[in-house]
Amino acid sequence: MTTSTPGMGAAPVLSAAERRARSNGLIRAAIYAVVGVLALGAGLFRLPASQTTTYRLVFDNAAIRLPDLTVPVGGTYAVAGVICLAVAAFQLLRPANLAWRRQLAIVAFTLIAAVLTGILGGKTPSLVGLIAAMVSFALPIVFAGLAAIFAERSGVFNIGIEGIILLGASATAVGGSILHSPYGGILIGVFAGLLLGLLLAVLSIRYRVDQIIAGTVLNLAAAGITTFMYTRILQVKPEFNAPGLVGTTPIPGLSEIPIIGPALFNGSIFLYVGYALIILMQLAIYRTRWGLRLRAAGENPNAAGTIGIDVLQIRYRSLAASGAVAGLGGAYLVVVSTGSFQIGMSAGIGFIGIAAMIFGGWKPVGVAMAALVFGFARSAESRLGTVGVDVPTVFLSILPYVVTIIVVAGLVGRVRVPAAAGQPYEQA
Amino acid sequence: MRLQLRGITKQFPGVLANDHVSIQVDRGEILALLGENGAGKTTLMNILSGLYRPDEGEIVVDDQVRVFRDPAEAIAAGIGMVHQHFMLVPVFDVTDSVTLGSEVVRGPLGVLDRTTARARIVELSSKYGLDVDPDARIEDLPVGVRQRVEILKALYRHSDVLVLDEPSAVLTPQETDELFTIIRGLAKAGTAIIFISHKLNEVLEIADRITVLRLGKVVGTVRAKETTSSALAEMMVGRQVQLTVDRKDAERGETVLSIKGLQVRDDRGEIAVRALDLEVHAGEIVAVAGVQGNGQTELVEAITGLRQLDAGAVTVSGQPIPFDPRHVADMGVAHIPEDRLRDGLVRGFTVAENYVLDSYHREPYSSGIRFHPDVVAAAATTAVRDFDIRTPSITTDVGSLSGGNQQKVIVAREFGRAVKLVVASQPTRGLDVGSIEYIHRRIVEQRDAGVAILIVSTELDEVLALGDRIAVMYGGEIVGILPAAEATRERVGLLMGGVR
Numbered sequence: 001m002t003t004s005t006p007g008m009g010a011a012p013v014l015s016a017a018e019r020r021a022r023s024n025g026l027i028r029a030a031i032y033a034v035v036g037v038l039a040l041g042a043g044l045f046r047l048p049a050s051q052t053t054t055y056r057l058v059f060d061n062a063a064i065r066l067p068d069l070t071v072p073v074g075g076t077y078a079v080a081g082v083i084c085l086a087v088a089a090f091q092l093l094r095p096a097n098l099a100w101r102r103q104l105a106i107v108a109f110t111l112i113a114a115v116l117t118g119i120l121g122g123k124t125p126s127l128v129g130l131i132a133a134m135v136s137f138a139l140p141i142v143f144a145g146l147a148a149i150f151a152e153r154s155g156v157f158n159i160g161i162e163g164i165i166l167l168g169a170s171a172t173a174v175g176g177s178i179l180h181s182p183y184g185g186i187l188i189g190v191f192a193g194l195l196l197g198l199l200l201a202v203l204s205i206r207y208r209v210d211q212i213i214a215g216t217v218l219n220l221a222a223a224g225i226t227t228f229m230y231t232r233i234l235q236v237k238p239e240f241n242a243p244g245l246v247g248t249t250p251i252p253g254l255s256e257i258p259i260i261g262p263a264l265f266n267g268s269i270f271l272y273v274g275y276a277l278i279i280l281m282q283l284a285i286y287r288t289r290w291g292l293r294l295r296a297a298g299e300n301p302n303a304a305g306t307i308g309i310d311v312l313q314i315r316y317r318s319l320a321a322s323g324a325v326a327g328l329g330g331a332y333l334v335v336v337s338t339g340s341f342q343i344g345m346s347a348g349i350g351f352i353g354i355a356a357m358i359f360g361g362w363k364p365v366g367v368a369m370a371a372l373v374f375g376f377a378r379s380a381e382s383r384l385g386t387v388g389v390d391v392p393t394v395f396l397s398i399l400p401y402v403v404t405i406i407v408v409a410g411l412v413g414r415v416r417v418p419a420a421a422g423q424p425y426e427q428a
Numbered sequence: 429m430r431l432q433l434r435g436i437t438k439q440f441p442g443v444l445a446n447d448h449v450s451i452q453v454d455r456g457e458i459l460a461l462l463g464e465n466g467a468g469k470t471t472l473m474n475i476l477s478g479l480y481r482p483d484e485g486e487i488v489v490d491d492q493v494r495v496f497r498d499p500a501e502a503i504a505a506g507i508g509m510v511h512q513h514f515m516l517v518p519v520f521d522v523t524d525s526v527t528l529g530s531e532v533v534r535g536p537l538g539v540l541d542r543t544t545a546r547a548r549i550v551e552l553s554s555k556y557g558l559d560v561d562p563d564a565r566i567e568d569l570p571v572g573v574r575q576r577v578e579i580l581k582a583l584y585r586h587s588d589v590l591v592l593d594e595p596s597a598v599l600t601p602q603e604t605d606e607l608f609t610i611i612r613g614l615a616k617a618g619t620a621i622i623f624i625s626h627k628l629n630e631v632l633e634i635a636d637r638i639t640v641l642r643l644g645k646v647v648g649t650v651r652a653k654e655t656t657s658s659a660l661a662e663m664m665v666g667r668q669v670q671l672t673v674d675r676k677d678a679e680r681g682e683t684v685l686s687i688k689g690l691q692v693r694d695d696r697g698e699i700a701v702r703a704l705d706l707e708v709h710a711g712e713i714v715a716v717a718g719v720q721g722n723g724q725t726e727l728v729e730a731i732t733g734l735r736q737l738d739a740g741a742v743t744v745s746g747q748p749i750p751f752d753p754r755h756v757a758d759m760g761v762a763h764i765p766e767d768r769l770r771d772g773l774v775r776g777f778t779v780a781e782n783y784v785l786d787s788y789h790r791e792p793y794s795s796g797i798r799f800h801p802d803v804v805a806a807a808a809t810t811a812v813r814d815f816d817i818r819t820p821s822i823t824t825d826v827g828s829l830s831g832g833n834q835q836k837v838i839v840a841r842e843f844g845r846a847v848k849l850v851v852a853s854q855p856t857r858g859l860d861v862g863s864i865e866y867i868h869r870r871i872v873e874q875r876d877a878g879v880a881i882l883i884v885s886t887e888l889d890e891v892l893a894l895g896d897r898i899a900v901m902y903g904g905e906i907v908g909i910l911p912a913a914e915a916t917r918e919r920v921g922l923l924m925g926g927v928r
Contacts, residue, residue: 290538292528295517302513303515303525303528308500
C-alpha cells in the first residue's frame with residue numbers, strides 16, 4: 001500500500017510542517033538566548049552587587065516558621081539569564097521539540113520573577129502573599145479558559161465569555177442580595193451564564209449568526225446592560241448589591257505547607273471546584289465517550305452526524321456548559337474578590353481565558369498552567385503597587401498579552417484549532 | 429437479509445431527485461447503482477442511510493417496513509454506508525474513528541475501553557482481510573487505507589448491507605482492484621453490497637446486477653453478465669453514445685509549452701511538484717494522468733500564472749511565463765480550471781459577464797473608463813449560439829446553469845481568443861455524457877487547428893481517449909511518458925501507483 005501514498009514520492013526529506021516546527025524552534029531559541037544574555041549581562045555588570053530583596057516565605061500567623069529569603073538582585077537576574085540560556089540551548093539542540101509551551105512558560109515565569117525582584121530591591125515583599133495572589137488572579141482565568149474549551153471543542157467559538165462573566169457577576173450580586181446568601185448568588189450567576197450560553201447557541205446554531213459577531217454583540221450588550229443596571233438600580237438601592245462574601249476553607253494539614261500551602265489549599269469553594277473541573281474535564285475529554293463525541297463534533301461534525309451522533313445537541317449542551325462555567329467565573333469576582341458588583345469588573349478576563357485556552361493547547365491542564373503564568377504577571381504587578389514602588393508596572397501586565405500575541409500569531413509554535421470550530425453544521 | 433426500496437420519491441426545490449425508485453438487493457449479492465451525476469443515486473442512498481426522509485415510498489428490510497428518522501436507526505437496522513467523502517476525524521486514531529458512536533465503555537460515566545475496542549478491530553480486520561493498523565492516526569493514512577477504515581466502521585456495526593458511494597473515485601486502478609477483492613469477500617460472507625458508480629467498466633466487473641438511474645427514475649435492471657458497456661451507456665444517457673473520441677493522428681509541430689526542472693510548493697509549503705520536465709508541441713494532446721493530489725493542481729497553477737515557481741522554468745513559445753494570470757492569458761494560454769466555480773466563473777455574475785471576464789477591460793468591451801454592456805451582450809449572444817450553451821438568457825446567473833453549460837461558458841471564453849496552448853484540468857468532471865462528448869470534440873478541434881493541449885485528468889478513460897502522449901504524475905514527479913499506442917490501462921495504472 002505504501003506505493004500508493006500521494007505526495008510521498010521523495011523519501012526522508014523534512015515535511016513543510018516539520019521544517020516550520022524547526023524554524024519556529026530556532027526563532028524561540030534565538031529569542032530566549034537574546035533575553036538570557038540581556039538578563040545575565042544586567043545581573044553581572046549593571047545592577048549593584050550589594051542590593052538585595054528579602055522575600056518573606058510565610059505569613060506571620062503560620063504554624064511552620066521559615067526564615068526570610070534574601071536574594072541579591074543582580075544574582076537573580078544572572079540566574080534568570082542562565083535559565084533562559086539553558087532553555088535556549090535545549091531548544092537549539094532539539095528545535096522541533098513539542099514541549100514548547102512549557103519552555104515558553106518557564107521563560108516567562110523566570111523573567112517576571114527577575115524583574116519583580118529587581119524592582120523590589122531593598123524591600124521585603126511577601127513571597128507567600130505573591131503566590132496566593134497569583135492563584136487568586138489565575139482562578140477566574142481558569143474558569144474563562146475552561147468555558148472556552150467547552151465551546152470550541154464542540155466546534156463553536158465563544159467570544160462572548162467576557163460578557164457572560166459580566167452578566168453572571170451582576171446576576172450573582174443581585175441574586176445573592178435577594179436570597180441573602182452568597183451561595184444562592186453563585187447558583188443564580190451560574191444559571192444566568194447557562195442561559196446566556198444557550199442564547200449564543202440558539203443564535204449561532206439555529207440562526208447561524210456568525211459566531212464572532214454573536215459573541216461580540218453579547219459582550220457589548222453585557223457592558224451596556226450592567227452599566228445601566230449599576231447606575232440606575234444598584235447605586236440607588238445598594239441593598240441589591242450586597243450578596244456577601246464566601247469565606248475560605250483551609251484544608252487541614254495541606255494548608256500549612258510553607259510557601260504554597262496558603263495559596264493552593266486555603267481558598268474558597270471556587271478554588272476546589274476549579275481543581276475538580278480541571279481534572280474532570282481533562283479526563284473526560286480524552287477518556288470518555290462524551291469526550292470522544294465532543295471532539296468529533298468539533299473536528300468533523302459530518303463524521304459524527306453520519307453515524308447517528310446528534311451534533312447539534314452536543315453543541316447546545318457544550319455552550320450551556322460553557323456559559324455556566326463562565327457564569328461561575330463571574331460569581332467568583334463578586335463573592336470572593338470584591339463582595340459587590342462593579343462596572344466593568346470582568347476586566348478582560350474572558351478574553352484572557354480564550355488566550356489561556358490557545359496557549360494551553362485546548363487542554364484543561366494547559367489552561368491551568370497558562371492561567372498561572374498570566375496570574376503571576378497580574379500578581380507581580382499588583383504587589384508592586386502595594387509595596388509602593390515608583391516604576392511603571394504596566395510593563396509586567398503587558399507581558400502576558402505579548403506572549404499571547406506571539407503564540408496566537410504562530411510565530412513560535414504551531415497551534416491546532418479544532419478543525420470545525422466556527423463552522424455551522426447543517427443537519428440533513 | 430433482503431433490502432428493498434419501494435417507490436421512493438424525493439422532491440427538492442426545483443428538482444425531482446427520486447421519482448418512484450424501486451431497487452432490491454439480497455444477501456451475498458452485489459448490486460450496482462449506475463447513473464450520471466444528478467441521476468439521483470446519492471439522494472437515494474441518503475434516504476437509505478437515514479439522512480433524508482422520503483416524500484413517498486418505503487424501505488423494507490426482510491419483509492418489514494422500516495422508517496429511518498436518523499442515521500442511528502439505519503445503522504441499527506444493519507445498513508452501513510461508505511461515503512464518497514470519507515467521514516473520518518483526521519486527528520483520531522483508527523480505533524477511535526471506527527468505534528465513534530458505538531464506543532466500548534465501562535461504568536456509568538462512559539469511560540472508554542480502548543483495549544477491548546482495539547481487539548475487536550484487530551479481529552475484524554483479520555477476518556475480512558482489511559489490513560489496517562488500529563493505532564495509526566487517520567491523517568497519516570493514505571486514502572486507500574482510509575477507505576478500509578470506513579468499511580471497518582460499517583462491519584464493526586454489524587452491517588448486513590454495505591453501501592459504497594463512488595468508492596473508486598480517489599483510488600488508483602491497483603487500489604481499486606484490492607477494494608474489489610475485499611468487496612467480493614464481503615459478499616461471499618453474506619453481506620449485501622450496493623455499489624454506486626458512474627463508471628461502466630467498473631460496474632460490469634464487480635456487480636451481479638445493475639440498476640440504472642436516469643433523471644431520478646429507474647431505467648432498468650440488468651444482469652452484468654448479460655449486458656455490454658454500450659448498452660449500459662445508452663440506458664444511462666437515453667440515447668446512443670459514442671464512447672470513443674473520433675480523431676486523426678496528431679500532426680506534431682514546434683514546441684509550445686516547455687517545462688524544465690520545475691519545482692512548486694503547495695499551500696502548506698510542501699514541495700508538490702519536483703524536478704518536472706515536460707514539453708507540449710503544437711497539434712498534440714499531452715494528457716497527464718494520476719491520482720488526485722499528486723501535484724497536478726500545483727502544476728496547472730504554475731503554468732497558468734496562479735502559483736509562484738519555486739525553481740525551474742516554464743516557457744510558452746520561448747517566452748517565460750510571469751506570475752500573473754492575466755499576462756499568461758494574453759500570451760495565448762487558455763485555462764479550463766479543475767474547479768469551475770472556484771477558479772473559472774464568478775457565481776452571481778451573468779453568463780455575459782462571465783464570458784468577458786478575460787477581456788472586459790479592453791476594446792471593444794471597454795474604452796478608457798467606460799464599459800459597453802451592449803457590446804458584451806452582442807458578443808455573448810453569439811457565443812451562446814456557437815457553443816450551444818443552454819441558458820434561459822445571457823443575463824442568467826451562471827451559478828444556476830448545469831455543470832455542462834457552465835463548462836461551455838468557460839470553453840467559449842477561453843477558446844474565444846487567439847490561443848496557442850490550452851491547459852485543461854479535469855475538463856469533464858461532473859458532466860453528463862453529452863457534455864463530455866461536446867467538450868472532448870472541442871478540444872480535439874483545437875488540436876487539429878494546431879494548438880498545443882495539456883489535459884490533466886484523474887479519469888483514466890479520459891486520459892486514454894484523448895492523449896496523444898500520456899504523462900503520469902506521482903508524488904509530484906512525472907514517472908513516465910507513454911505514446912498513446914503503448915499506454916494500456918495496466919501500464920498507466922501501475923505508474924499511477926508509483927510503480928515504474
